[in-house]
Amino acid sequence: WTQEAGQSRDWYLEAALNFQRDFGLHHVSALAMYNQTMKYYPSKNTGIPRSYVGFVGRVTYDYKTRYLLDLSIGYNGSENFAEGKRFGTFPAGSVGWIISEEKFMEPLKPYVSYLKLRASYGIVGNDIVSDGSRFLYLPDSYIISTAGGNNTTGIYSFGSTTNNFLPGAKESKVGNPDVTWETAAKQNYGVDLHFFDSHLKTSFDYFIEHRKDILISRQVNPGYLAISLPIVNMGKVDNKGFEVTARWEDAIRDFSYYIGTSWSYAKNKVIFKDEIPQPYEWMCETGRPVGQQFGYVNDGFFTEEDAANYESLKGKENGIPDHGSGFSPIAGDVKYKDLNKDGKIDANDISAIGYPTYPLLNGNMQLGFSWKGFDLSMTWAGAFQTSRLVSRIYRTPFGETGTNSLLQYMIDDAWTAEKGNSAKAPAISLSGSKTNNYKDSDLWLRDASYVRLKNIELGYSFPKQLVKKMHLGTLRLSVSGYNLLTFDDMGFCDPESNPDGQAYPLIKVVNFGLKVGF
DSSP: OOOOOOOOEEEEEEEEEEEEEEETTEEEEEEEEEEEEEEESOSSSTTSOEEEEEEEEEEEEEETTTEEEEEEEEEEEETTSOTTTSEEEEEEEEEEEEGGGSGGGGGGTTTEEEEEEEEEEEEEEEOOOTTOOOOTTOOOOEEEEOOOBTOTTSSEEOSSSOOOEEOEEEEOBOOOTTOOOEEEEEEEEEEEEEETTTTEEEEEEEEEEEEEEEEEEOOOOOTTOOSBOOEEEEEEEEEEEEEEEEEEEEEETTEEEEEEEEEEEEEEEEEEOOOOOOSSGGGOOTTSOTTOEEEBOEEEEOOHHHHHHHHHHBTSTTSBOBOOTTOOOOTTOEEEOOTTOSSBOSGGGOEEESSOSSOSEEEEEEEEEEETTEEEEEEEEEEESOEEEOOHHHHSTTTTTTOSOOOHHHHHHBOOTTTGGGOSBOOOOOSTTHHHHTSSBGGGEEEOOEEEEEEEEEEEEOOHHHHHHTTOSEEEEEEEEEEEEEEESOOSSOTTSOOSSOSOOOOOEEEEEEEEEO
């Protein structure tokens, strides 16, 4: 067991001035606000609080609550950038038109009770990099050591066989005084529609996002460069998609019910990421979604005949690609496709495989009713068009050391002569061919789509007359469940988690509740 101590403290200041006034059918409001934040004990530079300061302005206007206008602007400062680059300006605006309030819509009111068109455009900023680095503008840094002799904390050694290190200093990380905010320009176009006295409410949104000046570390640099390059504004990613929602609510006497659903689809594309030039298009991350997975493309399994003739056929035209030095196949080992047709399997045959790690399509459904004190509600959620690469802990029979037990699916999926190329995994073996078999490839790619009953609750509220006699305000019994059902193809791990063998198993929870009000 371990024991840890930690501390945290946040400080926030906000001052705002609001204005609101109606001029007949014209409605105007305005907001001016100053805010400042300090988060103490951050993960990097623990002794220095992470600080932000910002100004916000907003103006709204509508005429007859029919024509809508909203304008805002943010002026934010970050500790991560130097003077002159520290503050960023982020404007946004939206317009709306409630068409159902127009006179020409009155004949359609029994069918279309509400119709609104809206559009918005805005720019937002980000100053955080993935590793949490701070003060990105600081000048060049150096590593200084006074240790020498056999102490390897020294800086330099001369010769090819000596362990005698000399004290000195060397460049560590280069500074970048020009680094500043990354920005994203967001557009959204939507329509809200209500039908049949608003029993059916629907909406549709289409969005576009262009993110540029993304804070990244340089990747294109020579191996002999003995410094760490700074964070720069270089990355570009485009994102677009849509979201649609629908909800029906109604009541039949004392029975009321609802059913609703929402679906969203979003796909992005890397426009620029300072990628090291690749010899083949299939190796490139640029032009593909963020989170795209890469690996070899499997070409079935070695048969007894392939294994016996491997040495004479490898590397030859219409033969079997050379799968690497020291590899001696047995029946049931994995074969890979030679994408560049050079007769060997190497890093040049790694390509984009499957869907990204994040789901492109997400959806949910809510159902519920109430009747004579009883109420039931449930939520289903699902994610689709996403893939997971099975980690080595789930690929390797007997584990990395050959001392673990087999899992049932390993036996069920393993290659046999009868299954042939329809098998989902190589033959179970303790031989040296394991390295070849368990490389990242589409063989170990799993469809991580799922449908899950996220929660369900059944309750009963006792009649008011009975509760009143008990001298109570309310009395309700309930039972609820979370994550009770999941339908997926992963099987051995939760499809929402990264299958690295480290994630805590998903827990099913059942709660019983008694609510008493006085």
